[in-house]
Amino acid sequence: MIAYDDALARILAACSPLPAETVATSIALARVLAQDVVSAADLPPFDNTAMDGFALATGGAELAAGNEFVVAGSQAAGDGDAQAVVGAACEIMTGASLPAGLDAVVPVEQVAVLARDGDGRPCRIRLQAAVVPGAHVRRRGQDVARGQTVLRAGTRLVPAARMLLAALGVAEVAVRPQVPVALLSTGRELVDDPRQPLAPGQIRNSNGPYLGDRLAEAGAAVVHRETVADDPQAFVEALQRALAAGAQVLLSTGAVSMGRYDFVPDALRGLGAELVFHKVAIRPGKPLLFARLRGGQLYFGLPGNPVSSAVGLRFFVEPALRALLGQAPECALQLPLAAPARKKPGLRFFQKARVALADDGRAQVQLLAGQESFRIQPLLAANAWAVLAEDAAELPAGAMVAVYGLGADGVLLAAQADAAVEAP
Numbered sequence: 032m033i034a035y036d037d038a039l040a041r042i043l044a045a046c047s048p049l050p051a052e053t054v055a056t057s058i059a060l061a062r063v064l065a066q067d068v069v070s071a072a073d074l075p076p077f078d079n080t081a082m083d084g085f086a087l088a089t090g091g092a093e094l095a096a097g098n099e100f101v102v103a104g105s106q107a108a109g110d111g112d113a114q115a116v117v118g119a120a121c122e123i124m125t126g127a128s129l130p131a132g133l134d135a136v137v138p139v140e141q142v143a144v145l146a147r148d149g150d151g152r153p154c155r156i157r158l159q160a161a162v163v164p165g166a167h168v169r170r171r172g173q174d175v176a177r178g179q180t181v182l183r184a185g186t187r188l189v190p191a192a193r194m195l196l197a198a199l200g201v202a203e204v205a206v207r208p209q210v211p212v213a214l215l216s217t218g219r220e221l222v223d224d225p226r227q228p229l230a231p232g233q234i235r236n237s238n239g240p241y242l243g244d245r246l247a248e249a250g251a252a253v254v255h256r257e258t259v260a261d262d263p264q265a266f267v268e269a270l271q272r273a274l275a276a277g278a279q280v281l282l283s284t285g286a287v288s289m290g291r292y293d294f295v296p297d298a299l300r301g302l303g304a305e306l307v308f309h310k311v312a313i314r315p316g317k318p319l320l321f322a323r324l325r326g327g328q329l330y331f332g333l334p335g336n337p338v339s340s341a342v343g344l345r346f347f348v349e350p351a352l353r354a355l356l357g358q359a360p361e362c363a364l365q366l367p368l369a370a371p372a373r374k375k376p377g378l379r380f381f382q383k384a385r386v387a388l389a390d391d392g393r394a395q396v397q398l399l400a401g402q403e404s405f406r407i408q409p410l411l412a413a414n415a416w417a418v419l420a421e422d423a424a425e426l427p428a429g430a431m432v433a434v435y436g437l438g439a440d441g442v443l444l445a446a447q448a449d450a451a452v453e454a455p
Contacts, residue, residue: 032310032317034421035379039350041307042321045329046354049279051205056196059188062206063250063356068182070199073172078129079108082167085120085142085156086133094135094162099145102153106130122153129168136167175199185358187250207356209252210280213273214242217285217295218335219260237407238284238333238340245344246282248438249352254278261286263294267302279328280355282348285335288318295332296320304330312421313379315339315404319347336404342381345416349438363418363433369395372426374419383409384417386434396434413437 033041051065080086085102087094103119108126115121115132123129123136137158146155175181181199182192188204196204221236222229229235236258243253255276259269266286273281286295287309296309299322309320309332316339320332329351333343350360366386374380383399396417401409418433419426426432 032312033308034312035346038308038311038319038321039347042329042347042351043354043360045307045323046351048357049207049210049355052208053203053205056193056201056204059204059206060190060193061250062188062204062209063358064182064184064186064188064204065207065357066184066205067180068196068201068204070175070177070179070181072175072199073177074175074198075169075171075173078171079126079169080123080129080136080167081125081169082136082138083125084123084136084138084167085153086115086123086129087120087135087137087162088115088118088133089135089162089164091164093164094158096158096160099155099157101155104130105152120156134164134168135162137162138167185356187358207250209250210352210355211254211277212246212251213255213276213278213281214239214246214253214257215266215269215273215281215283216258217261217266217283218258219262221258223258237337238335241337242282242284242333242340242344245341245438246348246352249349250356251280251352261294263298263301266294266298270298270302274324274326274328280348280351281324281328281330282333282344283331284333284340287320287332287334293318299324299330299332312377313342313346313381314375315381316342317378319343321347334404337407338383338404338410341410342416345435345438346381361435363435365431366394366396366417366434367429367431368417368426369397369428371428372398372419372430374423374426376424377421379421380419382417382419383413384415384434385413386415396432 100120102122103116104113105122106113106127107124110127112128113130115130121130121133141160142156143159144153144156148154181195216236216239220233222233223236243256246253255273255278257269259266283295286293296306299306303325304322307321307323310317311319315336316334318334322330324330331348333340382402385397385399386394387397389395396415398417399409399412414437416435
């Protein structure tokens with residue numbers, strides 16, 4: 032066995048960011064930027080009003096309530112540049128550009144209309160509240176200034192990022208391609224079709240759907256998926272199909288331990304692969320294997336138990352995907368344990384956990400019941416993974432531990448803890 036940190040360092044040493052490609056911003060949701068985005072425009076692009084009301088010239092001093100103004104002109108959103116009439120107000124609608132020479136807006140509910148023209152438009156008003164310079168004006172470049180870096184390389188494009196890019200008129204962005212991944216499930220006991228009755232000794236393939244979903248959320252594109260019986264030749268043929276589909280990262284589940292049918296290590300050696308490591312000092316997931324194929328593709332052999340495969344994906348595969356996408360390594364939160372915990376020293380434990388708020392409003396982490404690697408249901412109550420260090424044995428309540436979100440693509444927030452869901 033090797034230590035987790037050593038295993039992760041060997042994985043990351045084998046990863047280089049994939050070449051960038053340019054895509055339309057309209058289809059770039061969830062893609063990872065390969066270059067910084069520098070704004071070529073100001074946002075807002077011109078001074079405009081935040082309220083319906085009347086634009087005024089304050090001359091740099093507060094206008095007192097009771098002042099009266101003639102209303103000369105009207106400006107609506109979408110109208111072009113307008114020149115103010117000296118000493119007069121201009122009726123203005125939310126989002127409209129501020130006429131040149133005017134520098135404040137009084138909301139319509141803070142004026143008294145003293146007279147209207149034949150079309151019912153205000154032609155004279157009295158202020159019912161004081162107006163200060165700049166009131167209710169959104170200045171050009173107040174949100175984003177021309178030349179400002181608005182998004183950094185390595186940023187995943189979430190809807191808010193696309194909103195900003197759309198507002199700035201950014202039509203294309205340089206992004207990393209989705210990592211092409213193959214997913215092979217091994218085991219003659221596995222049944223993929225949920226409608227198929229189980230024969231004695233058979234189980235349903237739960238790892239495949241889970242890993243496929245998580246891979247998509249982590250920035251990968253699953254280009255090949257297959258379930259293979261416990262047969263080395265069938266496995267090699269499936270592996271060749273995965274490579275032909277363009278996979279650069281390959282995952283398998285099962286057949287990496289020490290049993291009679293755990294053939295993956297020997298099959299990989301037979302293909303000329305370099306086994307970088309096999310077995311890590313962790314729980315669950317100790318038999319995990321990492322190799323490099325002759326073509327440079329990365330291969331992860333995950334154990335077959337559901338939570339072991341989930342841990343292998345989260346803490347070995349997802350860091351590799353981040354490196355391939357040009358993203359920085361994750362930083363864990365450090366949170367206190369809600370209750371004491373015990374563990375076997377010498378192994379790093381990855382625990383299903385839930386971040387919740389204590390009575391004093393501070394975030395803490397609860398280790399859930401049902402930590403066995405075959406138990407799937409506790410994952411439904413989890414909103415985090417807690418990591419207990421190798422040298423730890425007895426951890427008192429309040430001990431600080433590393434906490435990660437369920438997936439590397441998301442951000443763990445204590446506010447996500449749903450008080451209505453009781454941890455088992």
